[in-house]
Amino acid sequence: MFAHHLRTAWTSVRRSPVLSILIVAAIAVGIGVSITGLTIYHMLARDPIPQKSDQLFRVQLDSWDPDSPFFEGGDEPSGPPFWLTYQDAMALLESDIPKAHAANYRSAAVLESDNPSVAPDVYGIRATTRGFFSMFEVPFRYGAAWDAAADQDGAPVVVIGEKINDELFGGEDSTGRTVRLGDDEFRVAGVLEHWSPHPRFYDLNMTTFGDPEQLFVPMRAATDREWAINGNTSCWKPESLVTFRDFLGSECVWVLFWAELPDSASREAYMTYLNGYVDQQKAAGRFPRPMDNRLRSVEEWLEHRQVVSDDSRVVVALAFLFLIVCLLNAVGLMLAKFAGTAPSAAIRRALGASRGDIVRQYLTEVGAIGIAGGLAGLALAATGLWSLRQGFEDLANVARLDLSMGFTAIGLAFLAALAAGLYPAWRVGRAVPVRFLKSQ
């Protein structure tokens, strides 16, 4: 029966090709625009590490100024600072409650290689501790993370990304070989597979949708060399800062800290530990503000840092109103189209088809038109997103269709077409056969 409906639908489409194409076009434009807007929102709101986003926590301690709360953008206080002081981060690394944890910051250095065809260039560097790799499930192609001793003594070892490994070593297993970073030899401990979480949840400071660094070194190796902090540094306390040592011992916050806490028991234990640590520091005269320690999961952190911009939500809202206008247009076109086919429906009714048959027949046609509109709309959305990628470098990782958006587009188009076709189909089904038969 369905095959018959489809065949009849095709005949009907062929009978009024212009109107059919216009309906497909109306749906396609609506889907194209709304899927473009929705895709950007979807990519911004995406969970970058779904398998464990509820087990990874950003650690915040309120070590800030007693006289004024911490502000970061906007006119409302932001709660505890986003970053930790160096001394607190180092102290928290002593805890064995988390399954893994990592302090880190972004720096930069000039990379030189023995390969003469590669000119020295500046690279972003993630200075961190070895827990970073296991916690964030960073995949290795060769070698592994550095050992615990390197975290302690700041040994000059480096984990490099696949891109740099391709450039410098032609993609070979380069573990054990060396690269020059800031005029020092660093031994390659491991080479990563492609790894690019979007949004780059572990550090939202620079471009949120940028690619991760291609170089990872022990935090101690970076601070020993006094490598600059290419992230946010915020200080509140009047204290004499002359040397880098002074800075490391200061109340300035700049270190990012993440902990992996797989279950609620470990979360509670860790929170108790944090509160105990702050109490101890309060006794030593630090942490002048009321106790306010936070563990924010990946999702909560992205929400707190407002990764999904208001603008992207506004665009989605307006894009969907646009889709409604397209559908109203489609309803009008369908009425015109079905008005033309009323006589043939009347003949079918007279030959024994029920109203339900007629309505089902038309809905089949409308559904098929919807799917065609969805496919065309998907092509339009792909074009729209492509033009956004061309125009905006920062959107290269955002304005991209994925499979789920593809299905959404087709499904949405199908449902939208059915919704638009319901009334026209019902009207044709309701038509009295006799009226049409008489005038034939």
Added chain:
Amino acid sequence: MELGSILKGMSRNWVGPLLVALQVAITMAVMVNALFVIQERREVMARPTGVDEANLGRTGIFAYADDFDWTGEIRADLEALNNHPGVHAAGTVNSLPGTGSGWSSTWLVEENKPETSVQSAMYLVDEHGLETLGLELVEGRWFREDEIIDVDPTGFEGFFSGIVLTESLANKMFPDGALGRMVYTESEDQAPVVGVVRQLAVPWPSYLEWEDSSLVPGRLSGPAIFYAVRAEPGRLEQVLPEVEELLTGRASGRTVLPPETHREMVAEEFTDERATVRILFVIMVLLVLLTGLGIVGLASFNVRRRTRQIGTRRALGATRGDILRYFLAENAVLTAMGLGIGVVLTYALNYFLADQFNVARLPGSWLLIGMLALLALGQLAVLGPARTATRIPPAVATRTV
């Protein structure tokens, strides 16, 4: 006179007109609100930064050799840059306004009184800064070469011999004249205000106090530093690649940071706003086209359906003008109905956007402009089908189809 017959005609075939009226209503709501958001975002992006935006670029160096002569090489770089034809002036900076990253500092108006603190952006500039950035000095003087000290963001010795404030910041801190007054820090350093410049924006586009900037005579102590390069008017695009080549060839043990124009840097900082403006603009244009087509479709349908009726009216003495007017009037009534719903929808949508997101309240004048625009669109769209109607000969009335 015709209103009654128009309404009667609509009520007999109400679905088509209702669909078009709804389209007009939603189109108005989306169009007015989208235009309003576009306008808001444009205003933010168009704020002047106080520097010579059109001719300003930025490059820099990142040193890596252990024995790199930081002070000497920077001096030589600046000399080469300032002597390069097409370069108006060049100097070291820590950041540029509107480009997203920079330093802030807390100043105190009165010594040891934290309650008199003022937040401001802090730019490190050198003796070339005034000419390089293209600032306008309204009072006092600029920094001398011997005042420039080495500064490390994580700590340095000594303090600045003077400070220059923007007019906005000066008025906030010292309403009765800033020149010569002392500015204090929470770490008990102090410096006199030696000059005031007309305008210089902060580095952060979303920062509320857009013009609260201060400038101090300092230079980063390595390993990386930015050079601001101001080209002769209109020569920036040509000068920047030359500058990169010049710096690359001049010394070893360092890499040269790829030059960018100030405008590119600011534009990148506004990626969200620009993308929003572009998408909303496309939505608006498509929407207007679509609604226009919807009106054309309905009117054409009506003309075809009423062919005999129109012929009859013509035969009974109606002129072509009468027929045209009838269709225009019918469209005006239909659009007006849509706009009636549209006003409510527009306000509702704006209320929702303002309540949920970063959008302001819509001024009433925007509503009026939106209504007039859609009325014009409706009349324009119906013109084609209406003229077809006027060409229907009276003889049609006598034919049996």
